[in-house]
Amino acid sequence: MSLFFQQSWLLPLLALAALPLLVHLLSRTRPPLYRFSNLEFLQRVVRRTARLRRPKDWLLLILRTLAVFALLAAFVGPLLLSKNAPLPGEKRTIILLVDRSASMAARDGPTTRFESAVISAREALDTLRPDAANLIWIDAEPSAIFPEPAPNRAFLGESLQQAGVRPEPGALPRAWELALRQCAIGTGRKELIVISDFQASAWKNFDTTVPSDIAVRAIPVAHGDSPNVAVSSLVASPAEPVAGQEATILCRVRNYSGESRRTTLALDAGGSHQSRPVEIPAWGTTEAAFIVRCPAAGLLPLTAALDNDAFPADDRCYAALRIRESLRMAVAAPAASPESKTARSLANALPWLEAIDCPDPANPPPCDILLVPSWKGADPEKLRALAAQGTTLIVAPAPGVSAAALATLTGTTAAAADGVLTLEAKTEGWQAAPVEGKPAFALFASGEFGNPLASLTRQRFRLPASLTDKADLLGRFADGQPALLSFATAGAPILVSNLPLDPAAGDWASRPTFLPAFAELILHSRPKTASDLFGIEPGTFPAWAPSDPSQAATLTLTSPDGKPLPLEQKNTSSGPIWRSPQPAVPGLYTWQISGQPVHYSVVNFPESESDLRVLPQPPTFGAGNDNKPADNLARLAALDHGLPLWPWLLAFTLLALIAEPLLASPLPKASSSLSGQGPVVSGQKDGRTT
Amino acid sequence: MTTTAYKYLKPEDIRRLRNYEFGAKAMVEGYLSGRHRSKQRGASIEFHEFRQYVPGDDLSQVDWRVYARNDKLFLRTFEQETNLECHIFLDASASMAFPENESRLSKLEYASFFAACLSWLVTSKNDRVSLTVFDQAIRKHIPPGSTRRHLHDLMTTLEGTTAGAPTDLADTLHRAHPLLKRRGTLVILSDLFTDPARLFTALNPYLHRGFRVHLFHLLDPAELDLENRGLSRFVDMESGSRLTIHPQALREAWKKEILNHSRAIRALAAGRRVDYALAPTNESYFALFDRFRHS
Numbered sequence: 001m002s003l004f005f006q007q008s009w010l011l012p013l014l015a016l017a018a019l020p021l022l023v024h025l026l027s028r029t030r031p032p033l034y035r036f037s038n039l040e041f042l043q044r045v046v047r048r049t050a051r052l053r054r055p056k057d058w059l060l061l062i063l064r065t066l067a068v069f070a071l072l073a074a075f076v077g078p079l080l081l082s083k084n085a086p087l088p089g090e091k092r093t094i095i096l097l098v099d100r101s102a103s104m105a106a107r108d109g110p111t112t113r114f115e116s117a118v119i120s121a122r123e124a125l126d127t128l129r130p131d132a133a134n135l136i137w138i139d140a141e142p143s144a145i146f147p148e149p150a151p152n153r154a155f156l157g158e159s160l161q162q163a164g165v166r167p168e169p170g171a172l173p174r175a176w177e178l179a180l181r182q183c184a185i186g187t188g189r190k191e192l193i194v195i196s197d198f199q200a201s202a203w204k205n206f207d208t209t210v211p212s213d214i215a216v217r218a219i220p221v222a223h224g225d226s227p228n229v230a231v232s233s234l235v236a237s238p239a240e241p242v243a244g245q246e247a248t249i250l251c252r253v254r255n256y257s258g259e260s261r262r263t264t265l266a267l268d269a270g271g272s273h274q275s276r277p278v279e280i281p282a283w284g285t286t287e288a289a290f291i292v293r294c295p296a297a298g299l300l301p302l303t304a305a306l307d308n309d310a311f312p313a314d315d316r317c318y319a320a321l322r323i324r325e326s327l328r329m330a331v332a333a334p335a336a337s338p339e340s341k342t343a344r345s346l347a348n349a350l351p352w353l354e355a356i357d358c359p360d361p362a363n364p365p366p367c368d369i370l371l372v373p374s375w376k377g378a379d380p381e382k383l384r385a386l387a388a389q390g391t392t393l394i395v396a397p398a399p400g401v402s403a404a405a406l407a408t409l410t411g412t413t414a415a416a417a418d419g420v421l422t423l424e425a426k427t428e429g430w431q432a433a434p435v436e437g438k439p440a441f442a443l444f445a446s447g448e449f450g451n452p453l454a455s456l457t458r459q460r461f462r463l464p465a466s467l468t469d470k471a472d473l474l475g476r477f478a479d480g481q482p483a484l485l486s487f488a489t490a491g492a493p494i495l496v497s498n499l500p501l502d503p504a505a506g507d508w509a510s511r512p513t514f515l516p517a518f519a520e521l522i523l524h525s526r527p528k529t530a531s532d533l534f535g536i537e538p539g540t541f542p543a544w545a546p547s548d549p550s551q552a553a554t555l556t557l558t559s560p561d562g563k564p565l566p567l568e569q570k571n572t573s574s575g576p577i578w579r580s581p582q583p584a585v586p587g588l589y590t591w592q593i594s595g596q597p598v599h600y601s602v603v604n605f606p607e608s609e610s611d612l613r614v615l616p617q618p619p620t621f622g623a624g625n626d627n628k629p630a631d632n633l634a635r636l637a638a639l640d641h642g643l644p645l646w647p648w649l650l651a652f653t654l655l656a657l658i659a660e661p662l663l664a665s666p667l668p669k670a671s672s673s674l675s676g677q678g679p680v681v682s683g684q685k686d687g688r689t690t
Numbered sequence: 691m692t693t694t695a696y697k698y699l700k701p702e703d704i705r706r707l708r709n710y711e712f713g714a715k716a717m718v719e720g721y722l723s724g725r726h727r728s729k730q731r732g733a734s735i736e737f738h739e740f741r742q743y744v745p746g747d748d749l750s751q752v753d754w755r756v757y758a759r760n761d762k763l764f765l766r767t768f769e770q771e772t773n774l775e776c777h778i779f780l781d782a783s784a785s786m787a788f789p790e791n792e793s794r795l796s797k798l799e800y801a802s803f804f805a806a807c808l809s810w811l812v813t814s815k816n817d818r819v820s821l822t823v824f825d826q827a828i829r830k831h832i833p834p835g836s837t838r839r840h841l842h843d844l845m846t847t848l849e850g851t852t853a854g855a856p857t858d859l860a861d862t863l864h865r866a867h868p869l870l871k872r873r874g875t876l877v878i879l880s881d882l883f884t885d886p887a888r889l890f891t892a893l894n895p896y897l898h899r900g901f902r903v904h905l906f907h908l909l910d911p912a913e914l915d916l917e918n919r920g921l922s923r924f925v926d927m928e929s930g931s932r933l934t935i936h937p938q939a940l941r942e943a944w945k946k947e948i949l950n951h952s953r954a955i956r957a958l959a960a961g962r963r964v965d966y967a968l969a970p971t972n973e974s975y976f977a978l979f980d981r982f983r984h985s
Contacts, residue, residue, distance in 0.1 A: 031923045031934050037785035037797075037913055038883040039926035039933050041951070045943045046935060057939070 004642060006077030014076065017069035024061055060663050067656030074649035079642035091188025093149045094130035096121050096156070097179045099138040099196035100163060101170030102538070102609035106197070106311050108223040114165045116221035117195045121160050124193050124219070125153045134182050135159055138196065140168035140539030140583075142175035149186045167313055167585050168539030169606040172202055183214045191215045197222035198615040201608050208619045218618035227257030229280060230314035230610035231265070231304045236292075238526040242324045242352045243297040245523065249290040251304040251317070255280035256611045267292075268303040269321075297325035299597055301588050314610045318588050320534040320600035326351070327522065330358035330367040332375075339373030339396075339501040342509045349515055353522070367391060369522055373501050374398040377405035383494075384409055390491040390527045396500060399423050403464045410487040410494055412470045422462040429456035429506070432483035432499060434475045440486075440524040441474070443516065452517030453483060453499065455508030460498050471496070474521075484521075492527040534602040542589045542601040543570070543579030552578060554594045560587020560603075696845040698799075698806035707811050710979055740764045746868075746899065774817030775834050775874030777901075778805050779862070780851065781908075783825040784928040785881055787853030789910050797908045797971055801879040802848045804906070804975040808877065809844045811979070812836070820870070821847060824862040825855040831869055856928040859884050860892035873900045875982075882907045886954045890962060903964040904981060907952065911972045916944045 005011060036042070098121050104114035111119075125133060132149035135156045136142055145159050146152075183190045190213060196203070198220050210216055233252040241247040249269065255261050260282050266275035269292045280286045294300060300321040308315055331343040335357060347355035358364045361372050362379035369392045372383070376398045387393045397406060403418030432453040434441040444452045453475040460481065468482050474495075475484035485496040500506040508514055536542060542565075546552055557565045557580055567578045580589070589601035743752060743763035753766040786798035795803070805821065812819040818834035821844050830847055832840075859880055870876075876896055882889070882905070893903055916937040923934045937944075952968050959966035967981055 031921045034919065034922040034924050035788070035790050035927050036924045037788035037881060037910070037927055039924055039929070039931055041883065041947055042924060042933060042935070042940070042944065045940050045947050046933065049940060049943045057936075 002081045004079040004081050006079060007075065010076045013072045014069065016072055017065055019068055020061060020064035056663060060660065063656050063660055063663060067653050067660065070649040070656065071653045074646040074653070078645040078649070080645055081642050091131045092128070092191065093183065093186025093188055094124070094128060094133045094191045094193060095149065095179050095182045095186065096124065096133065096135045097138060097175060097192060097194045097196075098135060098160070098163075099170055099194075100166050101139055101199075101202070102165065102167045102313060102606055103199045103202075103612055104197055104221075105165040105167075105313050106222070106226045106228075106612050108221075108226065112165070113197045113221045117197075117219075118160045118163070120195050120219045120221060121193075122157050124195075125156060128191075129153075130191070131188065132186055134186075136175055136179050136182065137163070137166075138170040138172060138175040139166040140171055140537065142171055142178050144178060144182055149182060166539055166583070167605060167609075168537065168583075169608050170202060172206055176206075176208070180210065180214070184211075189215070191217065192621075193217045193219060194618075194621075195219045195221060197612075198618050199609070199611070200613045200615050201611045203615055203619055206619065208621050210621055216621035218621065220614070220618050222612075222614040225614060226310060226612040227259070227261075228311045228314070228610055228612050229253065229255050229257070229261050229263060229306060229309055230311075230605070230607070231306055231317035232285065232607050232610070234302055234304050234317045234319040234604075236302070236319065236321045238523075240322050240324050240526070241294045242327060242523070243294055244352065245294055245323075247292050247294055247321060249292050249302060249304075249319075249321075251288045251290065252285055253278055253280050253288065253306065254285045254607075254610065255282060256613070258282050260284075263307045263309075266305050268301075268305070270300045270302075292321075294321070294323040297323050299323070299600060301590075301600060303588070311610075311612060313586070314605040314607075316586065317604055318586070318602045320588070320602050322533065324352075324368075326354045327369060327526075328354050328356055328365075328367040329369040329371055329522070330356050330361075330364040332358040332361035332364070332370065332372045337373070338503055339371075342501045343371055343373070346515065346518055350519055353519075364391070368526070369394065372396070375401060375409075377401040380405045380409035384411065384489065387489040387494045388491045392492040392522070392525045392527070393494040394497060394521075394525075395494065396497045397421055397461055401461075403467070406463075406467060406496070410467060410471065410485075410496060411489065412467050412487070414464055414466055418464040418466070421464075423459060424462055425459050427458060429458045430460060430477040430479060430481070431455070432457060432475050432477050432508075434484075435473050438472075438474050440521050441517065443520055444513070449516065450513045452513050452520070453508065454511050454513055455499060455506050457483070457499060457506040457508070459500060459505035463496075463498065467496075475499070486525070493525050495521070495525060532602075534600045536584055536601050536603055538586055538603050538606060539583045541579045541581065542584050542603075543577050544591050544599050544601065545575060545577040546593060546598065549576060551593045552576070554592075556592045556595075557601075558590045558592065560585065560589065565589075696806065697849045698802045699810055699845055703803075703807050704810060706976065707807055707814070707979075710811060739767055741767060744898070746895075774812060774815065775872050776808065776812045776817065776819045777822065777834070777870055777874055777876050778808060778819065779822045779824065779859075779866070779876065779878040779880070780805050780848075781825070781857060781859065781878075781880035782823045782829060782851050782854055783857035783881075784853050784855060785857060785883055786908075788881075788927060789912055790927075794910065795971055796853075797881055797910055798851070798853050800969075800971040800975060801906075801908055802851065804978060805877075805879060806845060806848055807975070808979075809841060813838075813841045818874075819844070822862070822866050822869070823847065823851050824859070824866075825853075826858040826861065827855075828862055828865055828869075829854065831866070833869070834872070834874075853927075857881075857883060860888045863889075863892035863896070867895050870896075870901075874902075876901045876903045877906065878904065879906050879908060881909060881913070882951075882955060886951070886958050889955070890958045890964075893962070893964065897962055897964070903962075905955070905959060905964055905966045906978055906981075907955065907966065907968045909948070909968065909970055911970055914945070914948060914970060916941045 098117050100114055104112065104117060106113050132151050133153055133156055134149040135145040145156055179192055183192055192210065192214055194216060231251060232254045235250045237248045237250065249267060251265055251267060253265060260279060262277065262279045264275055265278045265288050266273060267290045274290050276288055278286050278288050300323055302319040302321055304317045306315040329343065329347060331340050333340040344355045347353045356365055356367060358370065361370060362382040364370050370386060372395045375395045383393055395409065401421050403414040403421055406421065407414035432455055433451055434444065434453050441452050443449060463482055468485065471485035471487055473482055474486050477483050483498050487494040499508045501509050503510060542557060546555060555567065555578055557567055559565050565580045565582060568581055570577050570579055584603040586603050586605045589603065590597050591599035740753065741764065743765055747765055751765045751767065753764050756764045780801055782798060786801065787796050789796060809819045813836045816836050818836045820834040821832045822828055823830040832843055832847060896903060919937055921936045923932055925932050956966050965981055967978060969978060
């Protein structure tokens with residue numbers, strides 16, 4: 001609050017408020033003499049009344065001083081202004097920063113947070129009546145209604161009325177920056193009004209420092225935390241299954257409340273429904289796995305849904321599963337080599353496996369598996385990079401490979417003394433067996449299908465201990481030496497085999513269990529995650545480009561609710577793309593060519609917006625700002641325009657004038673009159689009778 | 691037209707006093723037989739009663755025969771017709787000069803006017819009147835008399851009286867008691883700023899001797915309710931002590947104090963059959979004459 005004086009040149013008049021005090025002091029110093037008949041009685045009265053009279057005297061002095069002060073102050077024309085209010089005559093620019101991110105859809109009582117925000121924003125425009133104003137939305141793509149603050153408040157009101165919550169996270173830093181820029185453009189007193197639910201996850205660590213010439217007011221519209229349960233993710237494993245393979249769909253459900261919740265989770269996989277109850281602990285997550293059979297190659301839309309709760313926007317999660325027709329295995333070995341022949345035999349035996357030649361293992365053709373049966377230690381970094389990109393590597397070292405190269409490939413460290421890998425030979429060979437409990441050989445765990453690694457290995461490498469220590473040992477020889485090792489990467493694993501495919505070195509490839517063992521090994525070595533080909537952020541525009549641009553003639557896009565959407569072509573550096581002009585909302589957008597689904601655009605509710613907890617107090621907007629929540633805009637607006645205090649001061653003066661005599665002299669009591677006790681006489685003049 | 695040369699005796703007052711009759715029993719004790727019939731004991735032919743001698747009694751009334759028989763002094767009293775003897779005690783202390791420099795009469799002037807009128811009234815009926823002017827001591831005592839010259843002396847004394855020292859009414863009454871040879875009516879004109887109990891202790895001998903006492907409590911209106919004036923330094927007219935106060939703030943308490951004081955005197959007076967009247971000096975003193983008529 002601040003005080004403004006309309007007639008500030010009259011301020012010196014206020015010094016006259018000391019008049020009663022001066023009069024009091026001066027009269028105290030030289031009161032007139034009054035000869036009185038008897039002071040003994042008077043002193044008795046003084047003694048008796050002193051205890052009451054002294055405080056009363058002080059009270060009287062204060063009252064008189066205040067009355068004079070109030071009267072004088074009324075002439076100075078004081079206006080009570082809010083702290084950051086513009087002075088009378090000063091221009092005022094207001095920038096409204098209104099949150100319409102997904103969390104604003106939460107319902108607090110009869111209205112949603114966003115509806116409350118719209119009401120507050122309109123009230124701010126109507127009551128504060130700025131000379132220029134602008135409106136900036138906090139959403140994924142913050143934008144201002146006007147290029148610069150403008151006086152057309154009605155248009156801003158209409159914009160507010162027509163707006164809705166966007167199912168997207170708010171790009172708060174960009175919105176804030178834009179708001180500050182708009183404030184900087186504005187003239188006069190600049191004010192930024194932030195209307196938001198002040199979601200804790202978004203605002204907690206946000207730097208809200210503002211220049212000192214900008215006043216910020218926070219209007220929180222959330223009435224507290226809202227409990228919420230959301231499907232936070234939907235993940236398929238393997239990410240790209242092969243036709244006929246079963247995929248495990250993992251649904252993660254999160255509870256954003258202080259109480260454990262029980263609900264039902266349903267999965268729709270291309271029209272096939274499954275459901276199961278789930279119980280989520282307080283502030284915790286739980287996962288539910290659904291097994292989905294992938295009958296044929298193609299795209300499989302997935303939708304996980306919860307029973308609707310108070311905040312239904314995040315009760316669904318979407319994904320699309322790409323089911324592969326076959327896996328491509330590049331074989332980096334001469335076509336006439338026994339390893340190559342073995343690989344081709346495998347591909348022939350497995351309908352979902354295709355073998356292709358790979359002359360240069362460092363630059364293989366597009367493939368899912370790269371088999372390097374006789375690796376001489378070349379390009380270990382490149383090979384590792386391929387694995388990281390999602391190509392499963394199966395590497396069998398050749399004689400002369402250094403331990404260092406193998407260490408580089410596998411991401412381990414080799415000791416200098418390791419040198420070149422030592423080749424061991426044994427005529428009677430070594431027997432190998434899988435390590436128990438490995439998923440890759442789970443099929444063989446019962447023993448019904450034999451030993452998947454059954455072989456007689458006559459040549460093998462002695463692998464350094466530093467290598468084996470950091471590997472996932474899948475199989476070992478009878479003497480404990482590693483037979484098959486798996487090294488994890490960011491994408492697909494790198495398998496290092498000590499089991500030669502060359503029949504001269506070992507007979508594993510000729511054993512009956514080789515085919516199922518190798519097939520299981522390949523399927524279980526697929527990358528757990530695949531690059532998200534379908535997901536787009538809410539608020540962005542669904543876009544896609546068919547591989548054959550000529551197909552664009554029959555390209556259509558349907559929205560999650562099944563309505564066709566218009567498409568517009570955009571030319572990019574990589575060629576033309578087609579996109580919807582409407583921002584995406586959570587759901588599955590289906591791209592079709594000639595009526596057949598060819599692609600999905602998957603839009604999921606932003607996980608960060610599911611946590612509906614809000615800051616207990618609005619953030620601090622710098623030392624110079626009024627950090628109190630502006631919960632009563634009308635009152636603040638009145639203060640901003642200046643509340644004239646002179647009527648109050650005059651009223652106070654009148655009251656003081658009324659109170660002064662009451663305080664100065666007690667009310668007359670209906671006491672007996674002294675004169676009534678004496679003689680009753682008709683009249684007298686100068687002591688003489690009349 | 692009656693004219694006077696006295697300050698406190700105005701022709702119009704005399705004219706009005708002529709209408710007053712002194713048939714009241716309070717005023718009938720005197721030596722003029724036939725005028726006032728008294729129930730007081732005295733030297734007459736009609737025996738009234740015996741009563742024990744007390745110091746101060748006239749020895750001529752002692753019945754020596756009874757003394758010879760019983761060795762005790764008894765007085766033989768007779769019902770007699772007697773003349774009036776009126777004793778006026780005029781307080782001329784400093785406080786009686788209040789208010790000073792005012793258009794109103796001071797209390798002393800008011801008392802003097804009344805005393806003058808009363809003196810004229812008593813002497814005009816051939817009764818006797820005495821005057822005792824006092825403050826802390828007896829400043830002037832004029833014994834009872836009823837002649838024109840006596841009246842002249844009284845008037846002259848009244849005119850020459852000015853307010854003087856502090857008051858001591860009780861002491862004055864003690865000292866004046868031997869001066870009053872005959873009982874009669876005691877009229878005390880004072881502002882009575884004294885202790886009521888002490889005052890009545892001093893009056894007891896007079897009452898015992900059969901005096902009728904009229905206590906006229908003279909107060910200026912400003913003393914009754916304190917004047918509505920601003921902050922002032924009050925100076926005691928008798929002691930000279932000073933007190934700075936705001937009278938407005940004390941007005942109610944002062945009125946209550948004065949009322950209580952007056953009530954205390956009134957209560958003591960009623961118990962001793964003393965006539966008490968509070969006389970504000972802004973009211974006519976002729977009303978006080980009615981007190982004699984009705985007592």
